[in-house]
Amino acid sequence: MHVFVTGASGWIGSALVPELVAAGHRVTGLARSDASAAALAAAGAGVRRGTLDDLDVLADAAAASDGVVHLAFKHDIAFSGGFQDATDADRRAVEAFGDALAGSGRPFVLASGLLGLAPGRVAAERDGAEPSSEPGAGTRHDTARLTLSLASRGVRSSVVRLPPTVHGQGDKGFVAALVGVARDQGVSGYVGDGSQRWPAVHVLDAAHLFRLALENAPAGSVLHANADEGVPLRAVAEVIGRRLGVPAASVAAGDAAGHFGWLAGPVGIDAPASSALTRELLDWRPARPGLIEDLEEGHYFASA
Structure with a gap:
């Protein structure tokens, strides 16, 4: 499978790319800098230059791939007070990917978050999993619901919710x-x-779950990446x-x-969050510390 990965040189991406390559997939990663491009090349991946704001680049790369894993998020902007701007950019990227993959049956895997999903109780995969394509939604959970709604447009979409501690x-x-x-x-x-x-989850266990989601997750799946x-x-x-x-x-x-x-x-x-349904669905067995x-x-x- 030829896989396009955003955030491919980031924390999780740097673990996912070798995981995909070792499994026999061909990887192209989005790179916004020379350093990122060099890191991807060293890991055995191809390079597509651009940023999350280059929607034409994202759409073209998705259309040329057999599947997409979207890990990138503008964390630098989010943590400096621009969280809404970062979330809006993420939604626009998902919309571009959805349009490019519509009707193809190809996989699209989105990285989302667990923190704040169900404060004070153990969150399950079914929590907040109602698909929605409503315009103007402004949180990362809303973007995740948009991703799930792509299943109705012929995309094998899934959402991997990450814990705060990867x-x-x-x-x-x-x-x-x-x-x-x-x-x-x-x-x-x-x-x-x-x-x-x-x-919490070890980064290598998280990377393995992203590969399993890409290869096998049914359309509209919500997965919890916590050990x-x-x-x-x-x-x-x-x-x-x-x-x-x-x-x-x-x-x-x-x-x-x-x-x-x-x-x-x-x-x-x-x-706290459960990953029981994820483990059963994809036979995910976290093995790291x-x-x-x-x-x-x-x-x-x-x-x-």
């Missing part, structure tokens, strides 16, 4: 940010009693504190913004 060596996301905050503050904090639970159902953030903070030699301590909700910065919102959310075990391996603390 961990592993080289991670620069939420877990690495929590380590950085603890190092800077001299305290490894958690909000309130720290009972908030986050689902850990919910790791209490106090447990995460305690490992970080012990590894850094700083205390682990509660931070009052009113002080969270001052302590955690942009992480204040996410660390206050209780967001869980979040706490991965933290204990020490690579998150290797640099000052």
Whole structure:
């Protein structure tokens, strides 16, 4: 299969491309920089230059492929206050892919998120899975529902919901940010009693699920890419504190913004999730270390 991948040189993409190549697929990745292009070439992938705003490029690459995996998202803009702009760009990209793949029966796999899906209870694949193509919808979950609606247009679409903690060596996301905050503050904090639970997955297990979705997911599938159902953030903070030699301590909700910065919102959310239906549907069996075990391996603390 010839697969077009956006975000192919990113955190998950850099694990997915070798996974696809090893399985015998031919990969072309979207690259917006020379560095990304070089990384893709080194991984054995072809290169298509462009950005998420180049809708004609996206549509042409999709039409020339046997399937698309859409991992890219404008995280740099989202985390600097432009989340709506990033979400709008993502929706436009999905619309372009949908138009290019309509009626083909080819697979389209979208990366989405678990955080905030069903706060305070264990989220299941059926939660928030109603297809919708309504215009003007403005959240990532709305874009996921748009993707599911493409099944009615002859696209084998699926959505892979990722946990906030896609961990592993080289991670620069939420877990690495929590380590950085603890190092800077001299305290490894958690909000309130720290009972908030986050689902988690190792990046290599996540990459494997994306391949399974591309190859086998039925049209309109919602998949949960979490191995850990919910790791209490106090447990995460305690490992970080012990590894850094700083205390682990509660931070009052009113002080969270001052302590955690942009992480204040996410660390206050209780967001456990089940992946039972995903495992049954695609025989996905996560085999890599869980979040706490991965933290204990020490690579998150290797640099000052």
